[in-house]
Amino acid sequence: MDIELSTEDLAFKAEVKEFFHDNQMKKGEDYFSWRSRWFEKAKEKGGWDVPKWPLEFGGPGWTPTQHYIWEQETSRATLPFDLPFGTSMLAPILMGYGNKEQQDRFLPDIRARKVNWCQGYSETGAGSDLANLKTKAELSEDGTYYTVNGSKIWTTAAHMADWIFCLTRTDDSGIKQKGITFLLFPMKQEGIEVTPIITLGGSHTVNTVHFTDVKVPVENRIGEEGKGWTYAKGLLQHERTGLAGLSRSLVALESLKENARSVVRGNGTLMDDPGYKAKIAELEIDLMASEYTELRCLASASAGAELGPESSILKLKGTEIQQRIQKLIVEASGIYSPAWGDQSVGLPFAKGGTAGYLSSRAYTIFGGASEVQRDVIAKNVLGLTKGSTK
Amino acid sequence: MNFELSDEQRMIQQNVERFVEDNYDLNTRVALSSKSPGFSTEYWQSMAELGWLGLPFEEEDGGFGGNQIDVLVVMEQFGRGLVLEPYLASIVMGGGALKRGGSDALKSEMLPGVIEGTLQLAFAYAEMQSRFDLDDVMTSARREDENFILNGQKSMVQNAETADQIVVTARTSGGQIGQQGITLFLIAADAEGLTRDNFPTVDGLRASEITLENVSVGAERILGKVDQGFNILQSVANDAMLALGAEAVGAMEVLYKDTVDYTQQREQFDHPLSEFQVLQHRMVDMFMEYEQCKSLLYRATMETIQDPEAAQRTIHALMHLIGKSGLFIGENAVQLHGGMGMTEELRIGHYFKRLLAIDATFGNADYHLQKFTTFS
Numbered sequence: 001m002d003i004e005l006s007t008e009d010l011a012f013k014a015e016v017k018e019f020f021h022d023n024q025m026k027k028g029e030d031y032f033s034w035r036s037r038w039f040e041k042a043k044e045k046g047g048w049d050v051p052k053w054p055l056e057f058g059g060p061g062w063t064p065t066q067h068y069i070w071e072q073e074t075s076r077a078t079l080p081f082d083l084p085f086g087t088s089m090l091a092p093i094l095m096g097y098g099n100k101e102q103q104d105r106f107l108p109d110i111r112a113r114k115v116n117w118c119q120g121y122s123e124t125g126a127g128s129d130l131a132n133l134k135t136k137a138e139l140s141e142d143g144t145y146y147t148v149n150g151s152k153i154w155t156t157a158a159h160m161a162d163w164i165f166c167l168t169r170t171d172d173s174g175i176k177q178k179g180i181t182f183l184l185f186p187m188k189q190e191g192i193e194v195t196p197i198i199t200l201g202g203s204h205t206v207n208t209v210h211f212t213d214v215k216v217p218v219e220n221r222i223g224e225e226g227k228g229w230t231y232a233k234g235l236l237q238h239e240r241t242g243l244a245g246l247s248r249s250l251v252a253l254e255s256l257k258e259n260a261r262s263v264v265r266g267n268g269t270l271m272d273d274p275g276y277k278a279k280i281a282e283l284e285i286d287l288m289a290s291e292y293t294e295l296r297c298l299a300s301a302s303a304g305a306e307l308g309p310e311s312s313i314l315k316l317k318g319t320e321i322q323q324r325i326q327k328l329i330v331e332a333s334g335i336y337s338p339a340w341g342d343q344s345v346g347l348p349f350a351k352g353g354t355a356g357y358l359s360s361r362a363y364t365i366f367g368g369a370s371e372v373q374r375d376v377i378a379k380n381v382l383g384l385t386k387g388s389t390k
Numbered sequence: 391m392n393f394e395l396s397d398e399q400r401m402i403q404q405n406v407e408r409f410v411e412d413n414y415d416l417n418t419r420v421a422l423s424s425k426s427p428g429f430s431t432e433y434w435q436s437m438a439e440l441g442w443l444g445l446p447f448e449e450e451d452g453g454f455g456g457n458q459i460d461v462l463v464v465m466e467q468f469g470r471g472l473v474l475e476p477y478l479a480s481i482v483m484g485g486g487a488l489k490r491g492g493s494d495a496l497k498s499e500m501l502p503g504v505i506e507g508t509l510q511l512a513f514a515y516a517e518m519q520s521r522f523d524l525d526d527v528m529t530s531a532r533r534e535d536e537n538f539i540l541n542g543q544k545s546m547v548q549n550a551e552t553a554d555q556i557v558v559t560a561r562t563s564g565g566q567i568g569q570q571g572i573t574l575f576l577i578a579a580d581a582e583g584l585t586r587d588n589f590p591t592v593d594g595l596r597a598s599e600i601t602l603e604n605v606s607v608g609a610e611r612i613l614g615k616v617d618q619g620f621n622i623l624q625s626v627a628n629d630a631m632l633a634l635g636a637e638a639v640g641a642m643e644v645l646y647k648d649t650v651d652y653t654q655q656r657e658q659f660d661h662p663l664s665e666f667q668v669l670q671h672r673m674v675d676m677f678m679e680y681e682q683c684k685s686l687l688y689r690a691t692m693e694t695i696q697d698p699e700a701a702q703r704t705i706h707a708l709m710h711l712i713g714k715s716g717l718f719i720g721e722n723a724v725q726l727h728g729g730m731g732m733t734e735e736l737r738i739g740h741y742f743k744r745l746l747a748i749d750a751t752f753g754n755a756d757y758h759l760q761k762f763t764t765f766s
Contacts, residue, residue, distance in 0.1 A: 001393055001459050003692045009391070065391060281763045285686075285707040292685035299393045313678045371671070378670035382650050382677060387665030 005065070013069045019045060020077035035080035039113060050087055050111055057095055057107065064298040075247035083157055085117040086110035089235060090165045093182070097223040097231045106184070118187070120152040120166030120209060121232070127154075128372045130167075131176045131229060135211065137168035137183060139218070139225070146170075146183060146221070148214040154366070158194050158207040161187045167232055170225050182228035185216040201359035202340070244318025246290055252325050253284060259349040260332055270332055279331075283324050290317045312377045316370055319363035326360040329353035393688060395463065403463045405440060410471030416737045422474055423594035427552045429474035438507030443481055446629075447489055451501045458629060458691050462636040469640025472737075472744055474594065476510060479549035482633045484511020486626040487557045491574055491613025500555065500576075512553035512579075513630075514544035514600055515623060522753035524559075524623055525569045529602060531560035538562070538575065538612075540583075540605040550598035551588040553579050558602070562617050569620040574613040581605050593747040594740065628694060628702070631709050631752050635687045638712045638748050641741045642683060645723040646676040648738050652727055669726060676722055679715035686711050703765040706758040713755030716745035 005013065023041050025034040042048035046060055051070055053059025062070070091110055094103050109115040126133040135150025148168055158164070164187050171179030187194070191214040196204045223231055257280060263270035270276055290313075297311045330337045330353050336346025337354050344351065364370040378384040395403060413433060422430050437443055445460045447453020454460075461482060468477060485504050488497060488511065503509030520526035529542025540560050550556055556577050564571030577584060583605040586598040614622045650673055653663035663669055690708040693701035720742035724731035727738060734740075749755065 001395060001399075001688065001692060003391055003689075003696065005391055277763050278759060281759050282710075285710055285759075285762065286682070288689065288704065288707050289682040289686040289711060292689040293681060295391065296393050296685060296688070299391065302392075303394070313681055316678065317682070374671045374674045375667070377674045377677065378667075382670070382673055384650065384654070384664045384670050384673070386667065386670075387661045 005069075009065050009069060012066055013073070016070060016073045019048070020073060020079075024078065031080075035113075038080050043111075050091070052088055053091065053111075054095070057091075057103075058111070064301040068295070068298050072247045075251045082113065083116065085119050085157070085161075085165075086113070086115065089119060090117050090184075093165070093222060093231050093235055096234065097182075101219070102184075102222065115162045116157065116160055118155050118158045118161035118164050118209075120155060120158075120164045122152060122154045123150070124153055128369050130232075131180065133167055133169060133180065134172075135166070135168050137170050137181055137216070139170065144218055146181075146216045146218065148183065148185070148211045148216055151208060151210045153208050154197070154206045155194075155209045156206050158187065158209050159196060159204070163187060164209070165222075167228050177229045179226050180228040180232075181225050182222040182231050183216050184220045184222065185214060189214065191215075199359065200361065201355040201357075203355070203359065244290070244294065244314040245322055246287065246294055246314075246318055249287055249318070249321050249325060250291070252322075253280075253287060255349075256280070256325060256328060256332070259347070260328075262349075263332055263334075263347065276328070276331065279324075279328060283321065283328070286317065287321055290314065290321065293317070312373065312381060315367065316364075316373050319370070322363050323357075323360045326353070326357040330357045395459075399460060399463050402442070402445075402460065403467060406442070406464050406467035407470070409436070409440070410467055410473065414471035414473060416740065419472055419474065419594065419740070420734075423590075428590075428594075428596045429476065433473075434475050434507050437475060437477070438505065442477070443507055444505040446481065447485065447501060447505060451489065451497055452505050453489075453501070457695055458632050459695070461629070461633050462687065462691050465633045465636035466640040469637035469642075469744075470644050472594070472641065472740055476512075476549040476552065478630060478633055478637070479513060480504065480511045480553070483513035483548075483626055483630050484553070484555070484557050486629050487513060487574055487613050487622055488576065490625060491619070491622045492576070493610065496576065496611065496613075503554075509555065510549065510553045512547050512550040512556045512598075513626065514547040514550065514556055514558045515627065516545045516547075517543060518545050519566075520545075522757045523567070524627055525572065525620060526567050527559050527561045527572050528566050529558065529560040531562050531573055531575065531607075533562070534606075536609055537606045538573075538609065540575065540577070540602045540607060542602050544600040544602070546591075546597045547586075547600050548595060548597050550579070550586050550600055551596050555579060556584075556600070557613065558600075559619065559623055560602075564617075571617050572619045572623060573616050574619040574622055575607045576611045576613055577602075577605060577607055581607070591747055593744040595747070624702075625698065627752055628698065628705050631705050632687070632691050632694060634748050634751060635683070635690065635708050635712050638716050638745055639680065639684050639687050641744055641748075642676075642680040642716060642719045645719050645738055645741050645745075646673065646680050648736075649673055649676065649723045649726045652730075656728075663726070672722055672726065676719045679711075679718055683708075683711055683715050703762060706762040706765075708758075709753060710755050710758040710762060713749040713753075713758065716749060717755075720745045 023038050039049045047053060047058050048060055050059050055061030087110055091107060094106055121130060123133050123135060135148065135152065137146040137148045139146055163184060166183050168181050168183055169179055170181040191212045193210040195208045197206045197208060198204055199206060260270040265273055293313055329350055333347050333350030333353050339345050441454060442464055444453040445456040445464065449455045488500055500509060504511060515524060517528055519528065529540060529544060531538040531540045542560065544558060556579055558575050558577050559572055560575060561571055562573040583603040585601045588596060588598045591597050653669055656663045686708045690701060690704040693704050723738045724742055727736060730736055731738060
């Protein structure tokens with residue numbers, strides 16, 4: 001047992017730091033031209049533009065430790081924005097279950113960030129119980145296209161998306177996990193209507209998407225008809241570990257502590273308030289433990305073992321930690337925390353804190369609500385079965 | 391970076407695990423605990439023969455040159471079995487002070503016996519008023535020619551009843567509170583003027599209140615330097631906290647797993663308890679707290695090996711979480727076992743009591759949280 005990074009890993013860390021340093025946005029540079037430049041340079045490094053992609057698809061083929069280092073460094077650097085739907089969510093499914101034609105057709109544009117994707121999974125009746133989805137896809141008599149009818153909800157960035165990857169129901173005769181089919185189709189076409197949903201933080205990121213007789217050619221179907229659940233499920237597992245965001249929380253906590261020291265309270269600062277200080281400390285201790293839980297997962301992944309039971313903890317703990325940080329920012333802004341909108345009153349660092357806190361309530365809901373995560377751990381790790389309802 | 395045990399460590403782990411399985415069922419433990427000396431001298435000898443007592447000592451002192459990870463491996467298994475033998479008191483604490491501060495003469499006089507299991511140690515660091523503060527020491531040591539005369543009282547000294555030699559912290563200069571001026575003495579348990587008032591503790595172990603009345607100790611029996619004992623005291627306390635952390639993690643594992651098993655067998659409302667979601671989620675929380683404690687235990691242990699001073703903060707973090715999560719897991723294990731959880735018949739209550747005592751040994755969860763914030 002030791003915590004030293006190997007010489008190779010240290011060299012890699014230095015290389016990553018240097019890359020981030022060398023490719024910062026220049027003064028006066030247009031944001032989008034910097035963004036394309038950044039991704040181009042990252043690609044030249046050998047797949048750094050798609051860190052999670054495997055070697056055979058042009059990714060860097062990093063070890064788990066290298067991924068960890070990258071994750072840590074990205075949380076301390078400023079990177080161009082990047083939505084996860086194409087590169088991190090759809091791409092692995094295309095690689096695993098798509099045919100060669102589909103891979104050649106979609107992956108290059110995903111990689112170049114030319115096409116924006118959104119994820120059509122949740123429905124009003126299918127949230128945590130995702131397999132309950134009803135959006136119907138009917139195969140035409142000649143077997144050349146599907147007709148899609150129904151609606152999706154909580155669709156992040158649907159209003160900016162060019163394409164959607166969508167779970168649809170092609171058969172409702174058997175158990176609900178069967179009969180789900182994975183389809184890809186363009187968003188900008190007749191029969192698709194996107195309605196914004198404004199969430200508690202006041203922002204527009206999610207939407208309702210309605211489909212009326214949308215025609216999707218069969219060649220846009222991933223894998224076999226009725227097997228979509230299997231394809232999507234594998235990805236959900238990926239998504240879960242990625243949502244912990246521990247290195248980002250670490251940076252956020254550091255800056256929160258620093259900021260709290262600048263907040264005058266009585267003769268001292270907010271960090272002299274025993275109650276506030278204790279909350280920060282408890283949060284930090286949980287974060288310190290979670291970091292090592294993550295490292296233990298990585299270590300078992302490096303050794304080629306399946307992800308251990310520790311991995312299931314990360315989404316739960318990680319999202320709770322993120323929420324607690326948001327809450328402490330709100331507490332720091334005190335009397336000003338209800339100030340809403342763009343007026344510049346109160347503490348500069350806490351501006352938008354209340355909106356951020358409200359938005360953060362979603363962290364324990366999306367990607368499988370915390371209660372569902374606990375169900376998963378109970379079943380898969382502790383081996384507990386659920387009772388039949390009588 | 392890796393979390394794998396070495397081949398040797400894995401072997402020790404398997405040996406200790408087997409030893410505990412073969413020798414430590416609940417009835418045996420209760421029987422041992424209820425009569426003097428409160429543990430099995432036979433087991434203690436086996437542990438010496440198996441080499442466990444020599445693990446954390448240098449090879450030139452007759453030990454195996456192991457580090458805190460080796461102790462972790464042993465203590466985690468001891469925690470799973472609620473082992474009574476005084477590994478913490480005699481090897482980690484008493485032995486830890488001796489190896490750090492003893493003169494060559496003192497070490498060669500004492501350590502072979504410690505490692506062979508024929509000589510036992512105890513570590514008297516606490517006093518009635520000190521609560522968990524290591525630098526709060528009222529016991530005085532006054533120089534008189536070549537000797538020191540000790541007067542005072544030491545509290546909750548584990549294994550003092552059986553110990554042959556006791557490490558005592560005393561003040562040679564300064565006021566009641568302060569790191570400077572604390573000196574460590576190694577005193578024979580039968581020294582004139584030293585009296586022990588022995589009593590059981592809630593976890594089936596034993597402790598003593600020690601009174602020192604004009605106890606004369608030779609200067610050659612000082613561990614470390616006069617007035618400069620605090621660093622050794624802190625290092626020994628740190629090793630002890632890591633060992634307690636490992637023991638606690640072992641105990642937590644048994645508690646959450648026993649609870650999972652029990653709820654699968656016990657039926658109410660025509661269902662095994664384990665089918666009720668509200669209980670499932672509670673057990674998931676118990677499991678998660680156990681894993682988080684284990685993670686922080688690894689972290690604190692590895693950081694201590696790398697840079698003990700920088701690791702101080704992490705050790706406080708560990709003891710905070712161990713205290714908090716230990717009680718959470720213990721209380722819920724009892725709760726989920728229902729009425730049976732309240733009985734002495736099941737082992738979970740015994741594990742719960744040990745965790746309760748661990749939380750009160752070097753400071754409870756609140757104390758360590760407060761300490762943690764002083765580093766910020």
